[in-house]
Amino acid sequence: MVEFGDSIDRNINAKVLALAQRLNEVRLEGIIEWVPTFRSLLVHYDPHLLPIGSLNAHIAELMLDLQIKERSGRSWHLPVCYDARLAPDIDEVASRTGLSPVQVVECHSTATYHVYMLGFLPGMAYLGDVPAKLVLPRLATPRLRVPAGSLAIATTMTCIIPLETPSGWHVIGRSPVTFLRRQPHVAALLAAGDTVKFMPVSLREYEQLEARAAVGMLHIAPVDETMERAA
Amino acid sequence: MTPTLGVITPGLRTTVQDLGRVGYQSFGIGVSGALDPISLRAANALVGNPPSAGTLEVAYVGPTLAVEAEEVRFAFVGALAPIEVLPDVTAVSGRRIAPLRSVRLRRGEVVRVGSLSDGAVLYIAVEGGFDIAPVLGSLSTDTRGRFGGWQGRALLAKDRLPLCQMRPSDRDDLRLDDFDRTLPQRFRVILGPQHNYFSDSAIATFFDSEYTVSAHSDRIGIRLDGPPINQDKDVGFTSDGTAPGSIQVTGSGQPIVLMPDRQTTGGYPKIATIVSADLPALGRVPIGAKIAFEPVTVAAAQILRRELFAAIDAIGDKLLPLGQIEADVSPMLLDCNLISGVVDGGSWRV
Numbered sequence: 001m002v003e004f005g006d007s008i009d010r011n012i013n014a015k016v017l018a019l020a021q022r023l024n025e026v027r028l029e030g031i032i033e034w035v036p037t038f039r040s041l042l043v044h045y046d047p048h049l050l051p052i053g054s055l056n057a058h059i060a061e062l063m064l065d066l067q068i069k070e071r072s073g074r075s076w077h078l079p080v081c082y083d084a085r086l087a088p089d090i091d092e093v094a095s096r097t098g099l100s101p102v103q104v105v106e107c108h109s110t111a112t113y114h115v116y117m118l119g120f121l122p123g124m125a126y127l128g129d130v131p132a133k134l135v136l137p138r139l140a141t142p143r144l145r146v147p148a149g150s151l152a153i154a155t156t157m158t159c160i161i162p163l164e165t166p167s168g169w170h171v172i173g174r175s176p177v178t179f180l181r182r183q184p185h186v187a188a189l190l191a192a193g194d195t196v197k198f199m200p201v202s203l204r205e206y207e208q209l210e211a212r213a214a215v216g217m218l219h220i221a222p223v224d225e226t227m228e229r230a231a
Numbered sequence: 232m233t234p235t236l237g238v239i240t241p242g243l244r245t246t247v248q249d250l251g252r253v254g255y256q257s258f259g260i261g262v263s264g265a266l267d268p269i270s271l272r273a274a275n276a277l278v279g280n281p282p283s284a285g286t287l288e289v290a291y292v293g294p295t296l297a298v299e300a301e302e303v304r305f306a307f308v309g310a311l312a313p314i315e316v317l318p319d320v321t322a323v324s325g326r327r328i329a330p331l332r333s334v335r336l337r338r339g340e341v342v343r344v345g346s347l348s349d350g351a352v353l354y355i356a357v358e359g360g361f362d363i364a365p366v367l368g369s370l371s372t373d374t375r376g377r378f379g380g381w382q383g384r385a386l387l388a389k390d391r392l393p394l395c396q397m398r399p400s401d402r403d404d405l406r407l408d409d410f411d412r413t414l415p416q417r418f419r420v421i422l423g424p425q426h427n428y429f430s431d432s433a434i435a436t437f438f439d440s441e442y443t444v445s446a447h448s449d450r451i452g453i454r455l456d457g458p459p460i461n462q463d464k465d466v467g468f469t470s471d472g473t474a475p476g477s478i479q480v481t482g483s484g485q486p487i488v489l490m491p492d493r494q495t496t497g498g499y500p501k502i503a504t505i506v507s508a509d510l511p512a513l514g515r516v517p518i519g520a521k522i523a524f525e526p527v528t529v530a531a532a533q534i535l536r537r538e539l540f541a542a543i544d545a546i547g548d549k550l551l552p553l554g555q556i557e558a559d560v561s562p563m564l565l566d567c568n569l570i571s572g573v574v575d576g577g578s579w580r581v
Binding site: 040044186 | 253254255256257258259260261366367373375376377378379424469470471472473474494495496497529533536537540
């Protein structure tokens with residue numbers, strides 16, 4: 001475990017992702033895989049092939065010339081429907097933050113989010129930071145079932161829940177996008193270091209997109225950086 | 232016709248598992264794999280499979296399976312359980328067979344694995360393995376992601392598991408008399424990575440106490456009941472990565488040892504990590520068992536790991552032809568007979 005700090009912080013996370021990037025480039029024998037998190041990089045290794053002393057020495061060397069980037073991954077624009085019929089907590093979030101539901105949507109969807117890490121469930125990305133006005137603690141009593149695609153917030157994080165699961169986050173919308181793809185092979189849409197903007201769609205548009213997703217016809221690709229700048 | 236195993240009763244939680252799905256944890260995709268990979272490897276060795284072949288992991292209560300192939304070579308390794316072969320699906324009773332040896336069953340025969348008596352898991356290997364497409368390089372079942380293994384879930388009645396071979400290879404059956412399933416007196420751990428969230432007295436409580444495996448334990452984690460390990464108050468914790476055997480301590484002070492279906496990241500501080508050499512034994516520990524922990528150094532853990540791998544390598548050398556069985560009745564065999572109350576040495580295929 002390589003620790004860079006003990007809090008959720010973009011600078012700390014940028015260092016974590018930079019070390020992950022270096023490990024990906026150098027491919028040391030004996031390193032099995034690595035897991036970037038908010039503040040640390042967990043390196044799974046085989047001590048037969050790579051004794052702990054050598055691993056520590058390699059990592060110390062890689063740490064000397066880390067290329068810290070503000071943005072390292074791909075950029076995504078993802079459709080989300082904030083309609084109350086798909087957002088059981090949006091009225092509660094509005095009343096607790098002193099905003100109207102429309103203002104909650106505007107506040108949430110104008111921010112650009114950074115993928116700090118994936119975890120908890122296959123394909124579940126932790127995105128931040130949520131604008132200060134929308135920061136709320138988790139629900140006192142978690143819901144037993146939150147459907148796949150639910151867009152949720154808790155503390156400074158927002159996420160889209162990739163699979164039906166119990167959750168203590170406030171559900172404020174739903175995306176028709178498949179975050180854990182099954183075909184042609186199992187794969188997560190997002191990766192740590194990616195950037196996400198949520199594009200509000202109406203319930204009718206959501207239903208159309210969802211119908212396309214159900215038959216595998218909803219193709220979501222990262223936004224081309226040059227087009228993004230032109231727009 | 233495709234050779235299959237027909238599931239007549241699925242058992243409590245029978246899943247397809249191998250040595251796990253490695254390389255996707257950064258996407259939140261867990262490793263899964265056998266709770267007791269040593270027993271899995273032994274079962275595969277007995278039927279001539281490579282160590283990484285997919286097997287059925289049986290938890291607590293076994294399945295009843297019908298042979299829908301010309302002939303299938305099986306091996307059963309793990310906790311003690313009554314294993315019976317019935318002549319057909321309508322039969323009420325049949326002949327008992329022993330674990331730790333390979334056995335060939337013919338089309339129409341049915342094998343029934345009863346309740347496990349001295350451990351949590353038992354593995355059923357079939358020669359040639361299951362004809363199931365791996366997901367991300369593994370046949371292990373990810374029950375949370377609902378992929379891998381057989382349709383991403385535990386077996387259900389009426390499932391038909393496709394097999395790779397219509398009949399066994401033409402070689403002798405094998406036995407494994409010397410197979411050690413004893414549990415360590417105390418499970419060895421390396422302190423940390425977040426032991427600094429706990430006071431010295433809380434850490435002393437952890438090492439001085441005996442913990443009982445809770446009925447809420449599963450393939451994600453072994454939940455332990457016992458004296459609470461209190462955290463220093465007002466210390467927030469930011470989620471980070473988890474390792475196999477990480478011991479998380481929840482807000483109420485109860486330790487949870489993370490097992491193969493663990494989440495790749497966790498939001499509780501981890502007081503210690505079980506050494507990798509003791510993880511297969513921990514996977515065998517059933518609900519209600521009492522366990523305790525002792526600290527060791529990283530260097531000691533790596534020696535234990537080498538010893539475990541040497542023991543794994545030795546499994547192949549310990550396999551013997553089944554033919555000598557009647558001249559050499561092992562204590563293990565006697566034990567099985569005592570439990571079943573049926574002494575029927577003549578019914579094994581020799």
